[in-house]
Every structure is written in structure tokens, then in C-alpha cells.
Amino acid sequence: MLDVLMHFCPGCSHGTIHKLIAEVIDEMGMESNAIGITPVGCAVLAYNYIDIDWVQAAHGRACAVATAVKRLNPEKMVFTYQGDGDLAAIGAGETIHAANRGDNIVVIYVNNAVYGMTGGQMAPTTLLGMKTATTPQGRDAKLHGFPFKAGELISQLDGVCYFTRQSVHTPAAVRRAKKALRRAFDNSMEGKGLSFVEFVATCSSGWKLSPVEANRWMDENMMPFYPLSKE
Amino acid sequence: MEQEIKLLKGNEAVAEAAVRCGCDGYFGYPITPQSEILETLMELRPWETTGMVVLQAESEVAAINMIYGGASTGKRVLTSSSSPGISLMGEGLSYMAGAELPCVVVNVSRGGPGLGTIQPGQSDYFLATRAGGHGDFNMIVLAPNSVQEMYDFIFTAFDLAFRYRNPVMILSDGVIGQMMEKVTLSPALPRRTQQEIARDLRSWALTGKPAGERRNIVTSVQLDPHVQEGVNHRLQAKYKAMRENEVRCESFLCEDADYVIVAYGCSARISRKAVELAREAGLRVGLFRPITLFPFPYAELSALNARGFLSVELSAGQMVEDVRLSVGCRARVEHFGRMGGVIHSPNEVFEALTSKFTDK
Amino acid sequence: MAKVRGTLVIDKERCKGCGVCLGACPFKVIELNREVNGKGYNYLYAAHPDLCTGCAGCALVCPDSCITVYRERTEQ
Numbered sequence: 076m077l078d079v080l081m082h083f084c085p086g087c088s089h090g091t092i093h094k095l096i097a098e099v100i101d102e103m104g105m106e107s108n109a110i111g112i113t114p115v116g117c118a119v120l121a122y123n124y125i126d127i128d129w130v131q132a133a134h135g136r137a138c139a140v141a142t143a144v145k146r147l148n149p150e151k152m153v154f155t156y157q158g159d160g161d162l163a164a165i166g167a168g169e170t171i172h173a174a175n176r177g178d179n180i181v182v183i184y185v186n187n188a189v190y191g192m193t194g195g196q197m198a199p200t201t202l203l204g205m206k207t208a209t210t211p212q213g214r215d216a217k218l219h220g221f222p223f224k225a226g227e228l229i230s231q232l233d234g235v236c237y238f239t240r241q242s243v244h245t246p247a248a249v250r251r252a253k254k255a256l257r258r259a260f261d262n263s264m265e266g267k268g269l270s271f272v273e274f275v276a277t278c279s280s281g282w283k284l285s286p287v288e289a290n291r292w293m294d295e296n297m298m299p300f301y302p303l304s305k306e
Numbered sequence: 307m308e309q310e311i312k313l314l315k316g317n318e319a320v321a322e323a324a325v326r327c328g329c330d331g332y333f334g335y336p337i338t339p340q341s342e343i344l345e346t347l348m349e350l351r352p353w354e355t356t357g358m359v360v361l362q363a364e365s366e367v368a369a370i371n372m373i374y375g376g377a378s379t380g381k382r383v384l385t386s387s388s389s390p391g392i393s394l395m396g397e398g399l400s401y402m403a404g405a406e407l408p409c410v411v412v413n414v415s416r417g418g419p420g421l422g423t424i425q426p427g428q429s430d431y432f433l434a435t436r437a438g439g440h441g442d443f444n445m446i447v448l449a450p451n452s453v454q455e456m457y458d459f460i461f462t463a464f465d466l467a468f469r470y471r472n473p474v475m476i477l478s479d480g481v482i483g484q485m486m487e488k489v490t491l492s493p494a495l496p497r498r499t500q501q502e503i504a505r506d507l508r509s510w511a512l513t514g515k516p517a518g519e520r521r522n523i524v525t526s527v528q529l530d531p532h533v534q535e536g537v538n539h540r541l542q543a544k545y546k547a548m549r550e551n552e553v554r555c556e557s558f559l560c561e562d563a564d565y566v567i568v569a570y571g572c573s574a575r576i577s578r579k580a581v582e583l584a585r586e587a588g589l590r591v592g593l594f595r596p597i598t599l600f601p602f603p604y605a606e607l608s609a610l611n612a613r614g615f616l617s618v619e620l621s622a623g624q625m626v627e628d629v630r631l632s633v634g635c636r637a638r639v640e641h642f643g644r645m646g647g648v649i650h651s652p653n654e655v656f657e658a659l660t661s662k663f664t665d666k
Numbered sequence: 667m668a669k670v671r672g673t674l675v676i677d678k679e680r681c682k683g684c685g686v687c688l689g690a691c692p693f694k695v696i697e698l699n700r701e702v703n704g705k706g707y708n709y710l711y712a713a714h715p716d717l718c719t720g721c722a723g724c725a726l727v728c729p730d731s732c733i734t735v736y737r738e739r740t741e742q
Contacts, residue, residue, distance in 0.1 A: 081730060085707065086684030090729025107514045110379070113525075122523045128512040130378040131525035132371065133401050139368040140375030144512070146359045147331050147381045148500075151514060169371070172364040246690050246723035279684075286684035 086286020088276030135166025177234025195281030321346035323460035370398030380511030400439030404526030408467035425647025426480030563592030672720025683707035
């Protein structure tokens with residue numbers, strides 16, 4: 076982790092998840108062997124915070140980028156870091172096919188049910204009834220379709236060795252999440268296939284709530300629809 | 307040493323060249339008329355010999371982004387497609403130019419617009435030389451007119467891509483991709499080792515951050531407009547150096563020519579025959595063939611003293627604009643070309659020449 | 667009986683005053699200050715440092731890595 080102030084809004088889950096990734100890479104002694112792929116979205120500047128080699132991918136294409144990085148450098152530990160707009164909307168195809176090929180990468184998927192960077196518009200993951208900048212009356216299934224469970228979809232594919240859904244809003248959740256990340260990174264180095272680590276996360280700016288209220292809202296509304304894994 | 311000669315399709319020659327030039331990875335998606343490139347690579351199984359990775363991507367969009375990923379680690383990576391697929395790759399090409407990554411992209415072009423036809427076309431000239439994607443960027447564009455050049459230009463293109471850290475496009479067409487000719491194969495070059503990449507390319511390539519050293523970041527995003535403008539100035543300086551150093555062209559019977567046909571790729575082959583027909587008819591006609599379409603040989607073309615120039619392309623007239631820029635008002639410039647996958651015959655070119663330049 | 671006592675070091679200029687740490691503290695050791703830091707945030711401070719057991723829950727959930735927790739074993 077580099078000693079710089081992060082650009083994220085107060086209370087944003089990205090900061091905590093970044094910290095966990097940095098800790099796991101450090102504990103594995105993989106600082107010189109890791110290559111990360113950043114998305115388009117709030118996490119585009121992740122490379123400013125975690126002190127490893129990074130490549131910034133076009134919107135949604137991180138899994139395609141990671142596929143080639145890993146196949147051409149099989150000894151490297153390769154992971155993508157993507158939001159739900161990046162991964163589940165524009166990048167759904169690339170994600171599904173990397174998963175289906177079983178590429179030995181880790182996909183870290185931060186799902187906060189909105190587009191954060193562009194100002195809180197509807198994402199595929201936006202809950203029914205949820206108000207966003209582009210669903211001011213709330214998401215209506217007839218108009219916008221249904222919330223997209225990318226994790227469940229991906230986990231059906233034969234190339235995926237590990238799917239887990241985590242959060243970072245309580246100390247216990249953070250401890251569990253770190254173990255999950257470690258397992259995912261270990262899988263990739265053992266050549267077991269693609270590991271998909273989803274984080275249910277908050278976007279207090281996009282949700283127009285205080286960080287504390289956002290955590291509560293997430294518990295009450297996101298968790299029933301996107302249930303966390305037991306471990 | 308005895309020369310190794312093979313009878314190959316243009317597309318097969320690309321695959322042979324990729325393996326022999328030490329290419330690290332090919333990522334592509336099937337599309338007519340270039341699918342033999344991927345098919346031949348899968349037949350050759352270079353992963354068992356040189357260690358080259360070959361992967362059929364799920365789309366052209368994925369393929370170009372795989373190329374982006376591979377290039378970011380300092381590897382020699384290749385993709386190929388045909389016109390509609392190249393349109394899909396535009397965003398990726400722009401990212402690669404912005405992030406200053408080397409790669410080679412082969413476009414075996416076909417007639418358009420839209421899904422168009424699977425028959426040959428040369429209507430991607432603007433796409434290749436003017437707007438491969440969004441933003442101010444250029445790529446060196448090489449236009450082969452034989453199967454041998456399809457083979458040779460893979461080597462040239464990789465050299466140029468790494469010299470300038472920029473995408474290089476080989477703009478071919480369905481004629482050159484599909485026709486068979488004998489090809490002299492050069493001795494195989496080894497792939498660069500991981501140690502060589504770390505030693506020679508660490509200033510930008512992702513090889514894993516060495517302990518105690520600074521990390522590398524491959525990106526094309528600069529949120530500060532002044533920093534972004536600085537990036538643009540650096541890129542433009544690079545394109546200027548390409549214009550100054552990388553022009554390639556060829557002349558045939560141009561010294562005494564009253565009229566010069568300007569053509570590249572398959573049209574250059576057809577036009578050469580038309581030049582022979584014209585000479586037999588007692589007309590002093592020559593052929594000028596740009597080999598690099600970017601940088602275009604403006605000075606070389608402008609140095610010719612002909613009275614008329616005929617740009618022959620399988621398009622509605624795209625390269626003709628560069629011919630006009632070269633010649634200015636000094637001589638007449640006309641265009642002739644068939645479209646939609648129809649190929650002009652040497653006779654048609656000869657007739658177009660005589661009818662367009664008949665002094666009235 | 668051995669007892670663990672915690673000491674918090676808070677980087678007040680780094681703190682964005684989000685408050686997600688408050689709920690992570692089982693003993694209400696920390697509060698947001700009524701004063702603001704250089705960035706205009708009501709920054710975190712240890713209002714009741716004597717109650718801290720060094721569980722580090724606050725540091726775990728802090729998105730901006732503002733909190734360092736030291737643990738000290740004391741005999742009682």
C-alpha cells in the first residue's frame with residue numbers, strides 16, 4: 076500500500092478492499108510477481124494505491140486483458156478489480172468467457188448496485204424499486220429488467236473453481252473477506268481455474284446516504300438479494 | 307544454406323511468419339476472408355515448439371484487449387481480422403496508442419459498409435490511416451501486394467511496433483489473403499526470453515515490480531488536461547518521426563511517364579498489368595505503389611513529373627485524397643475503382659486511364 | 667489476571683469522518699470530533715481511550731487506513 080490519500084468518497088468500500096488485497100499480496104510475498112488490471116470506474120486509479128505493476132483496461136475488458144497477461148506470463152499472479160457497471164454490464168461477455176475458459180486469474184468484483192463514478196446511474200445490479208440518477212422513480216422491472224446476479228451466473232460455469240460473496244462493513248466481515256481473497260489468489264497460483272470474489276459494497280454518494288446509513292441500507296436491502304457466503 | 311520455399315496462401319504466410327518471427331501470442335476471432343490465419347496457427351501448434359500462445363477469442367473486442375494485455379507485459383502479440391472486426395477493434399487500438407503499446411494488427415479487408423461482402427475491398431484506407439479509433443493517434447500502415455510481403459511485413463511490422471511502441475497495421479485485402487504464391491521463408495528467430503524482456507523493456511513493460519524499484523503502470527488515462535496535453539505532444543513527436551523515417555514506396559516505369567497510376571495492395575498488381583497494356587499501346591504510363599499508407603509517400607509522389615495521376619483502389623476514392631495532397635494543382639488527379647467486392651480488371655483500369663485523361 | 671489494553675493512533679488529516687468505524691467499536695471508545703481537519707471533515711478521535719481493548723475492529727473497517735492500534739498486556 077502506498078502512503079497516499081485515496082480519492083474515494085468518505086466511507087467507500089473500495090478503500091477497505093484495496094487494503095485487504097495489498098495485505099494478502101504482501102503476506103504471500105507476491106509483490107514482485109503480481110500484475111493487477113484496473114477497470115474504468117471509481118477503481119480506475121487503484122494503481123495509485125497498491126504498489127505492484129498495473130495495467131488499466133478499457134471499460135469492461137479487464138478479463139480479456141487478464142487472460143492474455145496470465146497466458147503469456149503463467150508464473151505471474153494476475154487479477155482484475157472491477158465494479159458492477161464495468162463487469163456486469165459492458166464487460167459481461169468478456170467476464171463470462173474468461174470464466175468459461177477457466178483462466179487462472181482472480182476476478183475481484185465490487186457490487187454497489189450503481190455506477191459510482193458517473194454519478195449514481197442505474198447498473199444491471201440495481202435493486203427493484205431502487206432510486207438512481209437514471210431511475211428517479213425507482214427501478215421498474217417492466218422498463219429496466221431485473222437485478223443481475225453476476226456471481227450466481229458465473230459460478231455455474233465449469234471453468235470457475237471458486238465463487239464467494241463477501242462484504243467489508245464489519246470487522247468480522249473484513250476478516251472473512253481477507254481469507255476469501257487469500258484462497259482465491261492461492262487458487263490462481265495452483266492453476267485451479269478462475270476465482271470470482273464478489274464484494275457487496277456501499278456507494279454512499281450514489282445512494283445519497285451517509286456512510287453509516289449506507290451500511291445499514293446495504294444490510295437491510297442488498298444482503299437479502301445478494302446473500303453473503305458463509306465463509 | 308538452402309532456401310526454404312513453400313506454396314502458401316497470404317493468410318497462411320501470416321501464420322508462418324508469426325511463428326518464425328518469435329511472436330509470443332496470437333489472439334483472434336474468425337471472420338472471412340482471414341480465418342486461415344487462426345486455422346493455420348492451430349495446425350502449426352507453436353505452443354509445442356516456440357511456446358507461442360494461440361487463442362481463439364470470443365469476439366474481436368476481446369481479441370484486441372487480449373493484445374493490449376499481452377503487449378503490456380512486453381510480449382510480441384498479433385491479431386488479425388477483416389473490416390467489420392477491425393471496426394470493433396478501434397477502441398482497443400486507441401487505448402494501445404494512448405498507452406504506447408506495440409502490437410501488429412492484420413486487416414484482410416473486404417467490401418463494406420456494414421456486413422458488406424466477404425469479397426475483397428480497399429475501403430478501409432481512411433480507417434487505417436485517419437481514424438483507427440477515437441482521439442489523435444496514428445499507426446504505421448503497411449500494404450503488402452504479394453504473399454511474400456504478407457510474410458515479410460510481419461517481421462517488419464514487429465520491428466516498427468517495438469521501435470515506436472505503437473500499433474502497426476498490415477492493411478491487406480481479400481485478394482492477397484486468399485491467393486497462393488511461393489514464399490521464401492526466413493530462418494526462425496527465437497522468442498525473447500523473460501530475462502531479456504525484463505532487461506530491455508522494464509522501463510515500461512509489466513514484468514512484476516522488482517523489489518525496491520518503482521512499479522510500472524500501463525495506462526492511457528490522465529485526468530489532468532495539462533498532463534494529457536503533454537502526452538499528446540509526445541505522441542505527435544513520435545508520429546512526426548515516423549513520417550520522417552518510415553516512408554516506403556516503389557515505382558515502376560515512372561521516370562518518363564506522362565501518366566502515373568497510384569495503387570497499393572491488390573490494385574497495384576492489377577494496375578501493373580494495366581501499365582504494361584498502356585506501354586504496348588504506346589502510352590508512357592507508370593505505376594507508383596505506396597507501401598506505407600501511413601506515413602504516405604507525399605514527397606516521393608510529388609517528385610514525379612507526370613501530367614496526370616490516377617488513383618486506383620477498390621473503394622469510392624479514399625487514397626485519392628492523399629494523391630491530391632501530394633500533387634496539388636500541378637497535375638490532374640482522378641480516381642477509378644470498383645466497390646462492394648467487385649475487382650477491376652487490368653483492361654478496365656487501362657480504359658479508365660485513357661477515358662479520364664483524353665484531352666478534350 | 668492479564669488484561670489487554672489498546673492505544674489508538676489516529677491520522678486525523680487522513681480521516682474523512684465517514685464514521686463507519688463507530689459501529690465497529692464495541693465499547694464506544696471513538697467519536698467524531700466537533701472540530702474539522704484540514705479537509706473539513708469531522709475527524710475521528712478517541713473520546714474514551716481508557717475503554718479501548720485493542721480489538722482493532724475500527725482499524726479493520728476503516729477505508730482510509732487512518733487508525734493504528736497498539737496492544738499492551740497489563741497485569742491486574
